Amino acid sequence: MKAHEIMxxxxxxxxxxxxxxxxxxxxxxxxxxxxPVVDEEGVLVGIISERDLxxxxxxxxxxxxxSASFLPSLNQLSQRLKEMASEPVSKYMHSQVISVRPxxxxxxxxxxxxxxELKQxPVVDEEGHxxxxxxxxxxxxRLV
Amino acid sequence: xILTVTLNPTLDKFYWVDRLPLSLERVEEEILIRxxxxxxxxxxxxxxxxxxxxCMGVDTVAMGFLAGHTGQIILRDVLARGVTANFVWxxxxxxxxxxxxxxxxxxxxxxxxxxxPAIPPHAVDMFLRKYRRMLRRAEYVVLGGALxxxxxxxxxxxxxxxxxxxxxxxxxxxxxxxxxxAIPAKPYFIKPDVRQEAEVGGLPxxxxxxxxxxxxxxxxxxxxxxxxxxxxxxxxxxxxxGVWDLEARVPLSRYKNLVGADDALVAGVLYRLVxxxxxxxxVRFGMAAAIASAEIEPKLCLVKSSIEREMQEVExxxxxxx
Numbered sequence: 001m002k003a004h005e006i007m008x009x010x011x012x013x014x015x016x017x018x019x020x021x022x023x024x025x026x027x028x029x030x031x032x033x034x035x036p037v038v039d040e041e042g043v044l045v046g047i048i049s050e051r052d053l054x055x056x057x058x059x060x061x062x063x064x065x066x067s068a069s070f071l072p073s074l075n076q077l078s079q080r081l082k083e084m085a086s087e088p089v090s091k092y093m094h095s096q097v098i099s100v101r102p103x104x105x106x107x108x109x110x111x112x113x114x115x116x117e118l119k120q121x122p123v124v125d126e127e128g129h130x131x132x133x134x135x136x137x138x139x140x141x142r143l144v
Numbered sequence: 145x146i147l148t149v150t151l152n153p154t155l156d157k158f159y160w161v162d163r164l165p166l167s168l169e170r171v172e173e174e175i176l177i178r179x180x181x182x183x184x185x186x187x188x189x190x191x192x193x194x195x196x197x198x199c200m201g202v203d204t205v206a207m208g209f210l211a212g213h214t215g216q217i218i219l220r221d222v223l224a225r226g227v228t229a230n231f232v233w234x235x236x237x238x239x240x241x242x243x244x245x246x247x248x249x250x251x252x253x254x255x256x257x258x259x260x261p262a263i264p265p266h267a268v269d270m271f272l273r274k275y276r277r278m279l280r281r282a283e284y285v286v287l288g289g290a291l292x293x294x295x296x297x298x299x300x301x302x303x304x305x306x307x308x309x310x311x312x313x314x315x316x317x318x319x320x321x322x323x324x325x326a327i328p329a330k331p332y333f334i335k336p337d338v339r340q341e342a343e344v345g346g347l348p349x350x351x352x353x354x355x356x357x358x359x360x361x362x363x364x365x366x367x368x369x370x371x372x373x374x375x376x377x378x379x380x381x382x383x384x385x386g387v388w389d390l391e392a393r394v395p396l397s398r399y400k401n402l403v404g405a406d407d408a409l410v411a412g413v414l415y416r417l418v419x420x421x422x423x424x425x426x427v428r429f430g431m432a433a434a435i436a437s438a439e440i441e442p443k444l445c446l447v448k449s450s451i452e453r454e455m456q457e458v459e460x461x462x463x464x465x466x
Binding site: 008 | 226228234277278280
């Protein structure tokens with residue numbers, strides 16, 4: 001099975017200059033935990049996730065949360081997120097995006113997802129335009 | 145690729161009932177209507193066009209505004225039908241349009257249409273950025289349906305102008321003010337329906353003569369194809385080359401569900417234009433797609449052989465030119 005047969009043809013994305021507040025709003029409205037970032041041509045240039053936002057707001061916070069006995073106040077996180085609200089997503093996105101092509105095979109996709117511990121993979125055409133997204137569950141659903 | 149714009153998407157909900165009592169026999173009674181069957185699907189004119197095209201193997205992207213739980217259901221259905229989705233998410237809830245179809249009166253459905261959420265200015269800006277980007281990959285863009293609250297009345301005019309600048313043929317599948325404001329921007333193809341509103345581009349369209357004059361007026365303003373639906377089985381086609389009357393010899397009793405038939409018409413025309421057909425042949429196929437869709441309970445007929453069979457029912461009469 002090829003990537004174009006598995007992918008969700010959902011182009012929900014943000015542009016590099018989209019403010020963080022709008023990114024959070026879009027994630028909340030769409031229910032997506034991460035969003036591709038595209039340039040003016042629709043070429044994939046990055047990815048931003050909830051995790052990236054938390055990590056950017058409070059470096060070390062996610063690691064601390066692994067301790068069950070540690071339940072810090074959210075005030076500091078809230079304050080920092082408000083400071084970040086008007087900043088562009090380009091400042092916090094991952095620019096080194098792992099992606100696949102529409103003709104890539106399912107085995108390669110599974111390998112890429114597992115090896116890089118990714119929840120989803122963007123699919124891009126030969127010019128780098130975002131054409132879809134493959135979530136881990138999309139692959140599992142088709143393999144079961 | 146064919147881009148479709150549905151500014152006010154809907155979750156279409158259909159109920160089929162044996163009998164639809166619309167008045168109380170005893171004042172203390174409530175009206176309980178038990179549906180024999182129901183169906184739900186993503187809708188709105190542009191989305192319906194995209195669903196049809198995707199099923200015919202045409203690359204299509206649907207755009208517009210989604211909101212809330214209903215928006216999630218609409219998105220899921222759109223994606224499941226092979227349409228690429230590029231929506232802007234907003235606060236609130238997309239509308240649900242209810243159609244109640246009574247046995248024996250399928251051509252007179254009862255409809256309840258919600259208004260839909262208001263579109264905030266920042267969402268309009270985001271939509272326009274996405275729209276400009278998607279135009280670079282499109283051959284046609286279909287602007288479908290009424291304008292939701294918050295959208296300026298001349299918005300389709302602006303979208304047509306942007307499409308023309310990008311070298312993309314614009315189709316306006318809407319009526320009244322939305323269409324009136326779009327015509328001066330020179331869309332390639334318009335599809336008014338004078339059964340619901342007896343005007344085209346601000347001109348009256350009650351009689352056949354008025355319909356033809358209104359169509360010619362649109363052509364004089366730069367429109368290339370004006371296809372006007374004037375009754376359930378009839379359309380008038382006006383182009384710079386002439387005027388044609390298209391009639392389907394189908395009795396009303398054959399119709400099962402009229403919702404979406406006009407979207408099948410537009411989608412069928414576009415499908416055949418993309419395939420390289422002449423305008424007249426494309427319109428014949430579009431009418432056949434509309435008839436085939438009206439003759440089944442699901443909203444759209446997506447079986448090409450069924451549509452092609454219906455083409456023999458479509459009669460074309462040249463009225464002028466050609």
